Amino acid sequence: MRKNIILCGVGGQGTILASRLIATAAMAGNIPIKTAETIGMAQRGGSVFSHLRLGEEANSPLIAKGETDLIIAFEPGEAVRQLPFLKKGGTVVVSRRAVMPVSAMIGKSSYDPEQMIDYLREHTEHLIIVDADRAAQELGSSKTLNVVLLGAAVRSKELGLSEEDLKKAVKERVPERFLDLNMRSLAWSRDNGEE
Amino acid sequence: MHKEFLMGNEAIALGALAAGVNLVSGYPGTPSTEVLETIAKRNPGNVYVEWSINEKAGMEVAAGAAYTGARALVTMKQVGLNVAADPLMSLEYIGVKGGMVVLVADDPGPISSQTEQDTRTFGMFSKVPVFDPSSVAEAYEMIQEAFDFSARYKTPVFFRATTRVDHGYEDVEVKDPGEYYVNKAEGFVKDPSRWVIFPRLSVKNHALIEKRNAELKDVLSEYPRNQIVPENGCGNAPCRRGIATQGVSFMYTLDSLRGRNVRVMRVATPFPFPEKLALEFLKDLDEVLCIEELDPVIERALVFVCGKYGLQVKIRGKMTGDMPLSGENSMEIVDSAITAFTGSEGERPYTMPDELPAPPALPVRPPVLCAGCPHRASFYAVKMAMKGQKTIYCGDIGCYTLGNAAPLDMCDTCLCMGAGIGIAQGVGHIEPDTKCFAFVGDSTFFASGITETINAFYNQADMTLIVLDNSTTAMTGHQPHPGTGRTVMGQIVEKVSIEKVLRAIGLKVVETVDPLDYECSVETIRRAAAEPGVKAVIFRSPCIAISKPKGHSHVDSDKCIACGKCIRELGCPALVKAADGKKAAIDPSLCTGCTLCEQICPVKAISGGEKNDTAKGGCHA
Ligand SMILES: Cc1ncc(C[n+]2csc(CCOP(=O)(O)OP(=O)(O)O)c2C)c(N)n1
Ligand code: SF4
Numbered sequence: 001m002r003k004n005i006i007l008c009g010v011g012g013q014g015t016i017l018a019s020r021l022i023a024t025a026a027m028a029g030n031i032p033i034k035t036a037e038t039i040g041m042a043q044r045g046g047s048v049f050s051h052l053r054l055g056e057e058a059n060s061p062l063i064a065k066g067e068t069d070l071i072i073a074f075e076p077g078e079a080v081r082q083l084p085f086l087k088k089g090g091t092v093v094v095s096r097r098a099v100m101p102v103s104a105m106i107g108k109s110s111y112d113p114e115q116m117i118d119y120l121r122e123h124t125e126h127l128i129i130v131d132a133d134r135a136a137q138e139l140g141s142s143k144t145l146n147v148v149l150l151g152a153a154v155r156s157k158e159l160g161l162s163e164e165d166l167k168k169a170v171k172e173r174v175p176e177r178f179l180d181l182n183m184r185s186l187a188w189s190r191d192n193g194e195e
Numbered sequence: 196m197h198k199e200f201l202m203g204n205e206a207i208a209l210g211a212l213a214a215g216v217n218l219v220s221g222y223p224g225t226p227s228t229e230v231l232e233t234i235a236k237r238n239p240g241n242v243y244v245e246w247s248i249n250e251k252a253g254m255e256v257a258a259g260a261a262y263t264g265a266r267a268l269v270t271m272k273q274v275g276l277n278v279a280a281d282p283l284m285s286l287e288y289i290g291v292k293g294g295m296v297v298l299v300a301d302d303p304g305p306i307s308s309q310t311e312q313d314t315r316t317f318g319m320f321s322k323v324p325v326f327d328p329s330s331v332a333e334a335y336e337m338i339q340e341a342f343d344f345s346a347r348y349k350t351p352v353f354f355r356a357t358t359r360v361d362h363g364y365e366d367v368e369v370k371d372p373g374e375y376y377v378n379k380a381e382g383f384v385k386d387p388s389r390w391v392i393f394p395r396l397s398v399k400n401h402a403l404i405e406k407r408n409a410e411l412k413d414v415l416s417e418y419p420r421n422q423i424v425p426e427n428g429c430g431n432a433p434c435r436r437g438i439a440t441q442g443v444s445f446m447y448t449l450d451s452l453r454g455r456n457v458r459v460m461r462v463a464t465p466f467p468f469p470e471k472l473a474l475e476f477l478k479d480l481d482e483v484l485c486i487e488e489l490d491p492v493i494e495r496a497l498v499f500v501c502g503k504y505g506l507q508v509k510i511r512g513k514m515t516g517d518m519p520l521s522g523e524n525s526m527e528i529v530d531s532a533i534t535a536f537t538g539s540e541g542e543r544p545y546t547m548p549d550e551l552p553a554p555p556a557l558p559v560r561p562p563v564l565c566a567g568c569p570h571r572a573s574f575y576a577v578k579m580a581m582k583g584q585k586t587i588y589c590g591d592i593g594c595y596t597l598g599n600a601a602p603l604d605m606c607d608t609c610l611c612m613g614a615g616i617g618i619a620q621g622v623g624h625i626e627p628d629t630k631c632f633a634f635v636g637d638s639t640f641f642a643s644g645i646t647e648t649i650n651a652f653y654n655q656a657d658m659t660l661i662v663l664d665n666s667t668t669a670m671t672g673h674q675p676h677p678g679t680g681r682t683v684m685g686q687i688v689e690k691v692s693i694e695k696v697l698r699a700i701g702l703k704v705v706e707t708v709d710p711l712d713y714e715c716s717v718e719t720i721r722r723a724a725a726e727p728g729v730k731a732v733i734f735r736s737p738c739i740a741i742s743k744p745k746g747h748s749h750v751d752s753d754k755c756i757a758c759g760k761c762i763r764e765l766g767c768p769a770l771v772k773a774a775d776g777k778k779a780a781i782d783p784s785l786c787t788g789c790t791l792c793e794q795i796c797p798v799k800a801i802s803g804g805e806k807n808d809t810a811k812g813g814c815h816a
Contacts, residue, residue: 002544010560011562019364020200023200023364023366024200027198027200027366032366033200033364033365033366034330034331034363034364034365035363035364035365036359036362036363037202037362037363037364038306038362039225039226039362040225040226040306040307040362041225041306041307041562041670042306042307042562043562044562044563044564044565044594044597045560045562045563045565045768046560046561046562047560058450059330059446059449059450060443060446060447060449060450060526061330061359061363061364061365061443061446062359062447062525062526063526064450064451064526064527064530065526065527066545066547066548067544067545077557077558078558080554080555080557081554081557083551083554084551086548087545087546087548088545088546088547088548088549090548098558099558100558100771101558101559101560101563102563102600102766102767102768103559103560103561103600103601104558104559105762105766105770105771105772106601106602106762106763106766107763108559108601109556109558109559110556111556111557111558111559112555112556115555116554116555119554119555123551123552142784143784
């Protein structure tokens, strides 16, 4: 087995926990895994990414451009930023909800998230858009976006792990009192994925 | 043995525990911090662990332990080594009795550092042997070997990893606590001819160190991690091209070879350089490409070996323009360098995707102060208080460096930890008509601000010192420091009072105020800045990551007049435009209810927040 996965988003969105969940599931299945994470200053609202490499063959923790099977993007602009890493025919799972940077709020830069979604539509063969706002409303929390996206990713079959594996990982990593919310989050996109 | 999914720094920590480390000291700094934190967390109970107030103190504490025969580890980031350079340079002459590993995390990129300095070069300068791991799993083993090596040769050794190893994760086979080596310290044995550095001892030991390091070149040629990768075949003939590499670049190289015919040497101990192994590697080669990050350490060493032995091998790398001189390596950089070097593309496991057209303008995301960060309020108050006056705002290192960004724009200089105070003083001596401010965080104040403040006070400077006391070392992940009254071992201890320190130095004006009390803050700054000499204002309010929000603010859209002042002047990530694109709104998932925006809204349209009350003193005390 060989899978290269990129998680990307904005510092504080929970990409690292998502990366840990995938790793926990992979470990349970005895699949070797290597990751590279953004830890440090960028966690204060900067662009962050995790590279995950599953399987025997990987030496480097970083993925080369054009060799990523699956991009899980917590934010449309960040998906576009990582798109050069996607392989031909690769899959992108993206949250529709944009995080506006402060620089755009105060008029020092511009950012149009709808353009990002259009660009993704045009240049990705397999695109799954998750309506994060609706998910948050229906789940009663915006804090489990990472698990909602993982649910969509696992059902795309590109994660290389089963939904059962991932459920076990969530049970192992998530505190008891948040378990129900996380289980509902994992299942949410089953009936609500857009494309 | 059992398997764990570990961050590189966690693996290093568990490796140090397995090697029987007795004492661990250090000062936080990305990407090194998690090593000491993990040791504290996984401490089997018999390891002394401390966050020292800076790297120099940490180095000295570790040296003392190693003098007794203990195994000691001191951790820091690369610029921290500059602070600890003085004790280390002398310590190499004295040596140690137990084992002592100096863990330094280098940061190619740099991703979160001021410089791209290379600790391998520092190894050569200080004559301290250097270990340079390539992966998380290897780091676990190598730190144990580094301890054994240090104990055998009675010298401190560098264990230098870079961000991709420190902050990478991997599944690693690790020992159970019952399998850890147990090191018993014999105790300090008095012997002035050994432990007291004098010129006579220095010259004697200098000669011995040089002799030892020359011998170590041969010893390290046999170290299995200095290796020539079994050749994957250059036909039946021997290879004519070679790649010499190190660190994570070794991994990038392995993944980029893809059947391209080269001989690969990996250097795990760049100093002392494994010369014999290099000779074996260079045999019959015409050309070598050096793939390394930061300084051209291997490249220089190979040029030296070729010169010394009269070899006709062309050594390529940074100095020949074949590799970038600065910045981090990536798979792409390594791959295209190998393509240029071998003239072959190799076999790709993936068909390359079509070239993408340029995307629409991507969001620009420099890191920003968190929503509710008390530093924002402090900067805003000083900015408003000093409006219209000639000022300089000398910043320093910490989350508060982010005060440089628009719209605050409150950081005119930033150099290295503690430097802002000296710089403000220096500017003031030349430009007496400028109101000079130095902003320093609480952890930075303890690390390197106290001596600078004494210097400014004694030398009759005219400046305002602003201590941004958020009761933690935030930037590096919220470590305790002497002002917090906690230690990393979990003890509750007496706090060191910043006010008392400043008064003891002799400062007459030392005011403490809650920066989230806007009016009071502005008033206090105006008053203090008008006084002569060195005066201090301590802004005290906890970092949002260590305090619980008590509610969040919301905008009454009927009252909001869409003037945009809150968004434009504060730059808080929780302040966004409402659906109409004009009025203000607040993202409840980010807002901490700090109330700063409530206080500056000209029509009082924002309400509902409740700030933390921790400052003792100020206008209402
Ligand atoms: C010599 C040196 N050691 C360590 C660091 C890493 N470092 C960056 S900021 C910081 C401390 C910041 O703490 P504080 O001054 O309390 O400011 P805060 O981040 O809490 O705002 C440290 C230790 C460094 N840059 N230089
Ligand atoms: S972590 Fe704390 S100190 Fe740093 S920006 Fe956020 S609130 Fe401010």
